[in-house]
Each structure stands twice: as structure tokens, then as C-alpha cells.
Amino acid sequence: xxxxxxxxxxxxxVGAFTIIVGVNLYLAFSAVSTFPGxxxxxxxxxxxxxxxxxxxxxxxxxxxxxSVEGEDLVVRITDAAGAAVRTEELGGILGxxxxxxxxQDLDFAWxxxxxxxxxxAVEDGNWDYRMEALxxxxxxxxxxxxxxxxx
Numbered sequence: 662x663x664x665x666x667x668x669x670x671x672x673x674x675v676g677a678f679t680i681i682v683g684v685n686l687y688l689a690f691s692a693v694s695t696f697p698g699x700x701x702x703x704x705x706x707x708x709x710x711x712x713x714x715x716x717x718x719x720x721x722x723x724x725x726x727x728s729v730e731g732e733d734l735v736v737r738i739t740d741a742a743g744a745a746v747r748t749e750e751l752g753g754i755l756g757x758x759x760x761x762x763x764x765q766d767l768d769f770a771w772x773x774x775x776x777x778x779x780x781x782a783v784e785d786g787n788w789d790y791r792m793e794a795l796x797x798x799x800x801x802x803x804x805x806x807x808x809x810x811x812x
Contacts, residue, residue, distance in 0.1 A: 697761040717800050727790045727806045729780070734767060734790065734808065736776045745774035748802075750795040755780055755808070758789050785810045 701707045722741035727734060734755060738746040755778075756764035767778040767790075787809055794802040 695760075714801065718802050721796055721800055721802060723802060725792060725804055725806050727792075727808045729783075729808065729810060730777075732779060732781055733777045734780045736769065736778075736790070736792070736806075737774070738776070738794070747771060747797070748776075748794045749797050749799070751776050751792070752794075753790055753792040755783075755788055755790050758787060783810060 723746055724739050726737045726739075728737075729735070736751070738748065740746050751769045753767055754764050755767055763784070765780060767780070769776040769778045787807065790806040790808050792802070792804045792806055796802060
């Protein structure tokens with residue numbers, strides 16, 4: 662067996678640290694290149710009115726259900742009595758829970774007690790509808806609704 666010299670130790674240290682730095686650079690690049698962006702510009706400011714906004718939204722008593730019919734996303738909003746609810750405004754984004762690559766802005770139209778938006782052909786799997794509505798009394802309503810496309 663050969664004797665370990667200072668040169669061997671130096672090569673071992675340089676090799677080990679080269680691998681560590683290389684892996685760290687790869688992970689940092691991967692994290693930055695796949696970051697979809699911020700949910701909100703300032704979580705602190707958004708949190709200042711969170712409790713009031715939540716209470717006002719819960720006071721509406723709305724229940725939201727989303728389903729897919731053909732190539733349309735159908736959103737049914739009902740009040741506490743089970744009656745269909747019309748809104749001042751309804752919008753939102755249909756997208757994957759983990760990426761913004763496939764996000765679609767939706768344009769809804771009222772039809773037969775529900776809102777419908779064309780979504781075209783969408784891949785199977787789990788999707789989220791990030792709903793933003795404005796009640797007739799001016800109360801904002803936001804909710805994330807899971808939509809499962811058949812596989």
C-alpha cells in the first residue's frame with residue numbers, strides 16, 4: 662500500500678469540494694429557474710386585513726363547486742339556502758397546483774344557474790381553479806377549488 666502524501670490529501674479535498682460546489686450550483690440554478698413567482702407582493706400587508714376579509718367572505722355563506730362538462734369549466738355557487746348565486750364579477754385562473762406553465766385566465770358567462778368558461782382540451786390530472794369573485798354587495802370572495810379531470 663502506498664503512503665498517503667500531502668499531494669493525495671490536497672487532491673482529495675479539492676475533488677470533494679468541487680463536487681459539493683458543483684451540486685450546490687446545480688440546485689441553486691434549478692430552484693431559481695423553476696420559481697413561478699410570488700403569490701402576493703407583500704405577505705405582511707396582505708395579512709393586515711386577513712381576518713376581516715375572511716369574516717366578510719364567510720358571512721356570504723357561499724359554497725362553490727367546480728366541474729368539467731365537455732370543454733367548459735362549470736362553477737356553481739350556492740348560498741346557505743342552496744339557491745344559485747349571481748356575482749357582480751367572476752374570474753380566476755385554472756392551473757396546475759405546482760406550476761404556472763399551463764395557467765389559463767377564464768372568461769365566465771352565466772347560464773342555467775351556473776357560470777361557464779371555455780377551457781379547451783386540458784390534460785388529465787389535478788388542477789386548481791383560483792377563483793376571484795365580487796358579490797353584489799361588493800364583498801370580495803377568493804377561494805381555491807380543486808378540479809379533477811378524469812384520467
